[in-house]
Amino acid sequence: MKAAPTTHTRPRVVIVGGGFGGVNVSRVLGNSDVDVTIIDRTNHHLFQPLLYQVATGILPEGLIAPALRRVVQKQKNTKVVLGEVTNLDLDARTVSAHAPDGARITLAYDILVVAAGATHAYFGHDDWEEFAPGMKTLEDARHLRNHILGAFEMAELATDPAERQACLSFVVVGAGPTGVEVVGQITELAHRVLPSDYREIDTREARIVLVEAGPAVLGPFDKRLQQYTARILARMGVEVRCGTAATAIDRYGITVRHDGGDERIEARTKVWAAGVQASPLAKILASASGAEIDRAWRIMVEPDCTLCGHPEVFAIGDMVSLNGLPGIGQPALQEGKYVGKVIRARLDGDANVVPFKYFDKGSMATIGRTHAVARSGGMSFTGITAYLMWAFIHVLYLIGWGNRFGTLYSWGRSLWFTKNRAHRTITLEQAIDEVGSRSSPEGNATSVQATARHASKAP
Amino acid sequence: MKAAPTTHTRPRVVIVGGGFGGVNVSRVLGNSDVDVTIIDRTNHHLFQPLLYQVATGILPEGLIAPALRRVVQKQKNTKVVLGEVTNLDLDARTVSAHAPDGARITLAYDILVVAAGATHAYFGHDDWEEFAPGMKTLEDARHLRNHILGAFEMAELATDPAERQACLSFVVVGAGPTGVEVVGQITELAHRVLPSDYREIDTREARIVLVEAGPAVLGPFDKRLQQYTARILARMGVEVRCGTAATAIDRYGITVRHDGGDERIEARTKVWAAGVQASPLAKILASASGAEIDRAWRIMVEPDCTLCGHPEVFAIGDMVSLNGLPGIGQPALQEGKYVGKVIRARLDGDANVVPFKYFDKGSMATIGRTHAVARSGGMSFTGITAYLMWAFIHVLYLIGWGNRFGTLYSWGRSLWFTKNRAHRTITLEQAIDEVGSRSSPEGNATSVQATARHASKAP
Numbered sequence: 032m033k034a035a036p037t038t039h040t041r042p043r044v045v046i047v048g049g050g051f052g053g054v055n056v057s058r059v060l061g062n063s064d065v066d067v068t069i070i071d072r073t074n075h076h077l078f079q080p081l082l083y084q085v086a087t088g089i090l091p092e093g094l095i096a097p098a099l100r101r102v103v104q105k106q107k108n109t110k111v112v113l114g115e116v117t118n119l120d121l122d123a124r125t126v127s128a129h130a131p132d133g134a135r136i137t138l139a140y141d142i143l144v145v146a147a148g149a150t151h152a153y154f155g156h157d158d159w160e161e162f163a164p165g166m167k168t169l170e171d172a173r174h175l176r177n178h179i180l181g182a183f184e185m186a187e188l189a190t191d192p193a194e195r196q197a198c199l200s201f202v203v204v205g206a207g208p209t210g211v212e213v214v215g216q217i218t219e220l221a222h223r224v225l226p227s228d229y230r231e232i233d234t235r236e237a238r239i240v241l242v243e244a245g246p247a248v249l250g251p252f253d254k255r256l257q258q259y260t261a262r263i264l265a266r267m268g269v270e271v272r273c274g275t276a277a278t279a280i281d282r283y284g285i286t287v288r289h290d291g292g293d294e295r296i297e298a299r300t301k302v303w304a305a306g307v308q309a310s311p312l313a314k315i316l317a318s319a320s321g322a323e324i325d326r327a328w329r330i331m332v333e334p335d336c337t338l339c340g341h342p343e344v345f346a347i348g349d350m351v352s353l354n355g356l357p358g359i360g361q362p363a364l365q366e367g368k369y370v371g372k373v374i375r376a377r378l379d380g381d382a383n384v385v386p387f388k389y390f391d392k393g394s395m396a397t398i399g400r401t402h403a404v405a406r407s408g409g410m411s412f413t414g415i416t417a418y419l420m421w422a423f424i425h426v427l428y429l430i431g432w433g434n435r436f437g438t439l440y441s442w443g444r445s446l447w448f449t450k451n452r453a454h455r456t457i458t459l460e461q462a463i464d465e466v467g468s469r470s471s472p473e474g475n476a477t478s479v480q481a482t483a484r485h486a487s488k489a490p
Numbered sequence: 491m492k493a494a495p496t497t498h499t500r501p502r503v504v505i506v507g508g509g510f511g512g513v514n515v516s517r518v519l520g521n522s523d524v525d526v527t528i529i530d531r532t533n534h535h536l537f538q539p540l541l542y543q544v545a546t547g548i549l550p551e552g553l554i555a556p557a558l559r560r561v562v563q564k565q566k567n568t569k570v571v572l573g574e575v576t577n578l579d580l581d582a583r584t585v586s587a588h589a590p591d592g593a594r595i596t597l598a599y600d601i602l603v604v605a606a607g608a609t610h611a612y613f614g615h616d617d618w619e620e621f622a623p624g625m626k627t628l629e630d631a632r633h634l635r636n637h638i639l640g641a642f643e644m645a646e647l648a649t650d651p652a653e654r655q656a657c658l659s660f661v662v663v664g665a666g667p668t669g670v671e672v673v674g675q676i677t678e679l680a681h682r683v684l685p686s687d688y689r690e691i692d693t694r695e696a697r698i699v700l701v702e703a704g705p706a707v708l709g710p711f712d713k714r715l716q717q718y719t720a721r722i723l724a725r726m727g728v729e730v731r732c733g734t735a736a737t738a739i740d741r742y743g744i745t746v747r748h749d750g751g752d753e754r755i756e757a758r759t760k761v762w763a764a765g766v767q768a769s770p771l772a773k774i775l776a777s778a779s780g781a782e783i784d785r786a787w788r789i790m791v792e793p794d795c796t797l798c799g800h801p802e803v804f805a806i807g808d809m810v811s812l813n814g815l816p817g818i819g820q821p822a823l824q825e826g827k828y829v830g831k832v833i834r835a836r837l838d839g840d841a842n843v844v845p846f847k848y849f850d851k852g853s854m855a856t857i858g859r860t861h862a863v864a865r866s867g868g869m870s871f872t873g874i875t876a877y878l879m880w881a882f883i884h885v886l887y888l889i890g891w892g893n894r895f896g897t898l899y900s901w902g903r904s905l906w907f908t909k910n911r912a913h914r915t916i917t918l919e920q921a922i923d924e925v926g927s928r929s930s931p932e933g934n935a936t937s938v939q940a941t942a943r944h945a946s947k948a949p
Binding site: 072073074075088092098100101104110111112113114130131132170181184185187188189190194198227228229230231431434436437440441444449451452453454455456457458459460466 | 557895916
């Protein structure tokens with residue numbers, strides 16, 4: 032017979048966030064005698080590792096973002112609420128949120144799991160966000176795609192060679208896996224996909240720079256993989272600049288600092304892949320519980336992922352500081368499964384839980400279209416082996432066969448068999464919103480040149 | 491030897507609009523000794539007949555909107571400009587536009603083809619647009635999708651039964667092919683796709699109304715097909731209301747007038763499929779040339795699609811009034827090919843052109859998931875025959891094999907083999923933007939109820 036530890040009715044488990052962590056908690060509890068509520072501010076479960084492929088036109092967003100309701104559809108004890116959590120009251124044991132209909136929702140819980148993830152960190156330069164967008168949500172990926180495609184459109188129309196070169200210059204800040212993957216796909220666009228589409232510009236003349244403050248690309252990987260990655264990127268035409276930090280970013284370019292001093296790069300497109308910080312809910316949790324947060328705002332948790340003094344509150348995933356685990360999908364996923372099991376054990380009256388132990392399955396990154404690096408089980412892989420491992424693992428972890436086959440089909444089209452990108456629709460307004468028009472006086476000056484250029488074909 | 495009729499250099503053909511009309515003009519001229527420029531305010535060639543499938547989560551937008559540059563990639567004499575045309579000067583023979591970089595562009599032409607299409611018409615009630623969006627562009631389809639999905643989310647959270655019913659009420663105004671297709675897919679969502687996703691609501695209780703001012707659905711089709719369509723829609727659960735006109739539309743509902751007087755329907759979602767009017771460029775052309783426009787702002791053209799007194803200016807497609815042709819793809823496409831041939835003949839010194847003659851290939855519409863009606867060559871078809879014709883023709887007219895197979899794959903997933911819709915990502919902000927929160931006092935009142943409801947599960 033099951034004991035209900037905290038109340039005499041069905042215990043209520045509230046999960047904040049429908050990412051890898053939250054979904055896996057709910058899955059473990061799918062057949063348990065509890066009421067589970069997942070609250071998220073989007074309606075989808077996002078597969079972040081492939082977000083850069085949405086940002087570069089390879090995948091449509093639906094394939095990596097199945098509806099959260101559909102993901103937990105078969106768990107009849109689980110319901111999903113679309114809402115943004117605004118406060119966590121650990122004394123009253125309630126979660127406050129606002130919902131799309133303007134109502135404020137209060138969810139009472141017996142057990143709370145906070146799995147709200149992370150967002151970009153600009154290290155005190157929040158004004159850079161406007162000019163160097165990051166990539167954590169589908170909206171981010173869409174904005175970035177509009178920006179990149181808009182920059183090529185502006186280059187095609189530019190009459191001033193310096194302006195044209197600035198539109199054709201792309202700087203990615205941060206050479207972790209995300210930075211390497213994004214810079215690789217921007218290079219693919221410029222060198223392989225777009226050249227035949229434009230008449231006035233040669234997109235292969237694009238300047239593509241990868242800036243990294245640390246001494247090497249792919250910091251957490253071993254030296255051989257770092258060197259391989261740097262070599263492949265250089266061969267693709269990427270300027271790899273390690274030991275180089277961003278010191279200023281504005282609409283028109285970026286200033287970087289290295290041994291040789293400061294350097295200005297005129298570039299309309301800057302992508303931020305340099306740092307993340309925990310969801311603001313980590314701070315709320317910290318001040319409510321007295322737990323500490325680290326400099327990336329991640330909250331310190333006990334070995335069983337609970338908050339100190341609050342055995343009924345768990346925190347997992349990218350918003351948590353636990354044994355220095357990396358901010359990738361696997362820790363969140365494994366912590367989610369672990370917390371689900373801890374909750375289930377408690378329901379069964381078993382209070383003895385072993386601490387969370389991370390099983391490092393390895394990590395990997397793609398470089399352009401056919402190269403990748405991977406490390407797993409003490410071994411490291413490069414080239415086509417790593418690439419096939421990457422493709423297999425990523426398709427495997429996608430949710431649903433429809434999305435898996437759809438993704439393989441899209442890869443076939445965009446990466447393997449043709450030189451196209453199917454998902455690259457933008458409008459004039461989007462190009463203007465993202466890349467920005469030149470300031471008025473410049474704009475006027477250039478309009479005369481534009482006229483002259485177009486008119487020069489007249490007799 | 492080719493004669494260049496208007497100038498002694500390569501004649502410049504400027505095409506405004508990259509839809510069915512514009513693209514087909516450029517294709518015919520692909521190997522001719524002319525410079526072709528297509529200017530459009532988006533970067534894609536939109537296949538409008540399947541837009542309703544983007545609005546209802548069946549297709550990702552990329553599959554029906556290939557990059558315009560890619561569509562004309564092999565035509566080396568054709569270039570594409572992303573820009574919005576602001577003026578046409580028939581005396582100076584120039585097109586003025588603004589471009590994403592803020593510059594004003596002036597394109598000089600020897601031959602001008604204006605193929606700028608049509609937009610929604612609200613018959614003097616432009617304020618309705620905010621509450622009853624139409625569907626002509628990808629942006630429209632995205633907004634509509636966010637709205638429909640947001641309404642179901644709000645229904646799930648609503649605590650007031652009347653509010654919940656208003657969120658679950660959908661009114662489509664206009665029962666032409668677009669209205670019938672949209673209402674059919676909203677019904678599929680409510681009855682087949684979404685029921686298992688929600689816990690608090692039964693989406694099958696949605697009220698779905700199709701309002702038509704005329705005496706029957708699918709006005710241009712014959713009586714048998716009209717009756718068949720009305721019967722299938724009724725069987726699916728759609729309230730079909732003919733002889734009923736919208737008289738007022740606001741955020742919360744719609745008032746319609748019929749024989750029995752005025753009736754108010756509380757419905758958060760209203761879709762406008764009742765009328766179109768020509769692009770504003772038709773008015774500009776009319777005042778520049780003295781040509782007449784009809785009450786849908788469509789410009790009258792000569793039998794060879796030129797403007798009266800301006801043999802160097804063609805107008806085609808949905809913005810043109812010519813022999814009462816319907817505003818669908820085929821007339822635009824055929825006019826585009828015709829105008830391309832006229833221009834080519836002129837280049838060859840052949841001034842004798844036969845007037846444009848429309849070849850009516852028929853028309854068709856789907857009703858829900860497996861039904862359709864079609865008329866072609868004096869015959870009419872219903873049921874699975876019409877449905878297969880519809881599927882075959884629409885896949886055939888898509889541009890590119892990648893998009894054709896991708897569309898078949900998406901249809902298999904969403905319509906034939908599973909009960910899912912892959913492409914339905916929204917965020918809380920999008921739901922609020924589209925459907926709108928309730929006004930503040932109401933919102934506050936309901937928040938208490940929401941609290942009470944959620945708390946009611948507490949001990």
